[in-house]
Amino acid sequence: MSSPFSLIRTKLPLILAAYPLAWLSLLYLFVLRARLYLGHWPQPYHPDPKDLGFTVHHQAVWFGLMALPVVALATVALALVGRRVAVDRRIWPALTFLVASIVLVIVVARLDPGGFFNWFAD
Numbered sequence: 001m002s003s004p005f006s007l008i009r010t011k012l013p014l015i016l017a018a019y020p021l022a023w024l025s026l027l028y029l030f031v032l033r034a035r036l037y038l039g040h041w042p043q044p045y046h047p048d049p050k051d052l053g054f055t056v057h058h059q060a061v062w063f064g065l066m067a068l069p070v071v072a073l074a075t076v077a078l079a080l081v082g083r084r085v086a087v088d089r090r091i092w093p094a095l096t097f098l099v100a101s102i103v104l105v106i107v108v109a110r111l112d113p114g115g116f117f118n119w120f121a122d
Contacts, residue, residue, distance in 0.1 A: 013082060013094035016075040020101040023064040024108060030057050031116045044118040061120065068105075072098060 034042045034052055042049070049058055075098050079091040109117050 010082065013075050013079040013091070014097060016071055016078065017094045017098035017101060019071040019075075020068060020098075020105045023061075023068060024105050026057075026064055027061050027120065028116070030054065030061050030120070031114070033057065041114060042116070042119045044115050045122050046119075048122065049120050068102075072102065 030049070031042065033054060034049065037052060037054075038047070052058070075094060079094045082091065112118060
C-alpha cells in the first residue's frame with residue numbers, strides 16, 4: 001500500500017493540470033454570484049465588477065488568471081521530473097489533460113457566451 005505522500009506526488013501533475021478548469025469555474029461562480037446579487041445577468045461595462053463588493057472573490061479570479069501560466073509550466077516540469085526520477089513514468093495523461101483544459105478555457109474565452117469575460121475585464 002502506498003503512502004499518501006507518494007500518492008500526492010504521483011498525482012500532483014494531474015491535479016495541477018485541472019487548474020485551468022478550476023479557474024474557469026471560479027470565474028463563472030463570480031458571474032453567478034453577480035447575477036444573484038443584481039437580479040439580472042451582468043453586461044459589459046454595467047456594473048463594474050469591482051463595485052459589487054465581492055473583493056476577495058474578484059481578486060481570487062484575477063490572481064488565478066495570472067497564475068495560469070505558472071501552474072501550466074509547473075505541471076509540465078513536475079511531469080518531466082516525475083518521469084526522470086521514475087516516480088511516474090506516464091507523463092502523457094497529465095500533459096494531455098493540461099492541454100485540453102487550456103484549450104477549453106481559450107475556446108470559452110473566444111466564444112465568450114454572455115459577454116462575461118468582457119464584463120469581468122472591463
